[in-house]
Amino acid sequence: MLALLLALGSSFAYGCADFLGGLGARKAHVLRTVMVAAPASLAVELLLWPLLGASFSPGALGWGAASGVASAAAFALLYRTLAIGPMNVLSPVTALVSAALPVGVGLMQGEHLAATGLVGLPLALVAVVLVSAGHGAGSTRPSRTALLLAFGAGTAIALQLVFLHQAPSDSGVAPLIVGRAVASAVTLSAAGLVHRRLGPDRPAYALSAAAGVLDSVANLLFLLAARSGDLTVVAVITALYPAGTVLLARGVLAERIHRAQLAGLGTAAVAVSLLALT
Numbered sequence: 001m002l003a004l005l006l007a008l009g010s011s012f013a014y015g016c017a018d019f020l021g022g023l024g025a026r027k028a029h030v031l032r033t034v035m036v037a038a039p040a041s042l043a044v045e046l047l048l049w050p051l052l053g054a055s056f057s058p059g060a061l062g063w064g065a066a067s068g069v070a071s072a073a074a075f076a077l078l079y080r081t082l083a084i085g086p087m088n089v090l091s092p093v094t095a096l097v098s099a100a101l102p103v104g105v106g107l108m109q110g111e112h113l114a115a116t117g118l119v120g121l122p123l124a125l126v127a128v129v130l131v132s133a134g135h136g137a138g139s140t141r142p143s144r145t146a147l148l149l150a151f152g153a154g155t156a157i158a159l160q161l162v163f164l165h166q167a168p169s170d171s172g173v174a175p176l177i178v179g180r181a182v183a184s185a186v187t188l189s190a191a192g193l194v195h196r197r198l199g200p201d202r203p204a205y206a207l208s209a210a211a212g213v214l215d216s217v218a219n220l221l222f223l224l225a226a227r228s229g230d231l232t233v234v235a236v237i238t239a240l241y242p243a244g245t246v247l248l249a250r251g252v253l254a255e256r257i258h259r260a261q262l263a264g265l266g267t268a269a270v271a272v273s274l275l276a277l278t
Contacts, residue, residue: 017214
């Protein structure tokens with residue numbers, strides 16, 4: 001139950017972070033947004049160091065660095081995807097892709113589910129698919145480029161989660177600190193190489209920083225959830241984060257929520273209930 005609650009918290013934080021990051025990327029080049037979001041996220045994790053501790057073992061350093069590279073790619077791809085829009089279609093696509101890989105890794109590592117989990121897990125995946133069914137009369141169809149970016153973002157997110165899960169369980173927040181430091185270095189280096197293409201627009205500092213802070217919180221909650229539960233369950237629950245993005249897009253941007261998406265939200269509630277009994 002603790003792992004489930006932590007995963008739900010991670011899902012909600014990811015959804016809010018994605019929404020704010022997508023808005024920020026509409027106001028300036030996506031790298032400008034990530035240049036603010038990644039260091040803000042690192043600052044939060046450094047503040048957590050004295051509270052939660054950190055052990056910088058070789059495993060924590062290696063897996064943390066790998067997660068940082070994946071995180072930098074996920075930041076850029078996801079925020080660019082959401083900036084193109086529509087958010088209420090593309091965000092769930094990334095979630096579906098990001099759920100599949102960690103589930104496969106968890107099953108290959110020998111994780112097993114009870115009967116309720118065997119029903120709840122595929123039902124949760126169905127919920128993600130339903131939430132992504134945003135096509136309908138009056139809806140905006142995403143471009144092929146946007147869909148490719150969404151698949152790339154989902155893969156990067158999945159790799160980040162898998163790498164964090166592989167870090168030693170006694171390493172505290174060390175993998176998060178290392179990962180975010182690497183992500184910040186990669187982002188700043190990339191921005192330096194293409195600085196002439198970034199344009200004159202200034203980033204939305206408040207939106208970008210808030211997205212980074214929420215992403216850091218989401219990563220922490222996922223790491224704690226994965227350490228106290230099965231990766232197969234935690235990854236799927238975390239992948240329900242588009243619910244938050246979709247609802248925020250509806251309330252702030254007036255993007256439509258279709259019947260299939262509403263059905264997906266209801267299906268997600270049922271799936272979470274079943275997984276809670278696992």
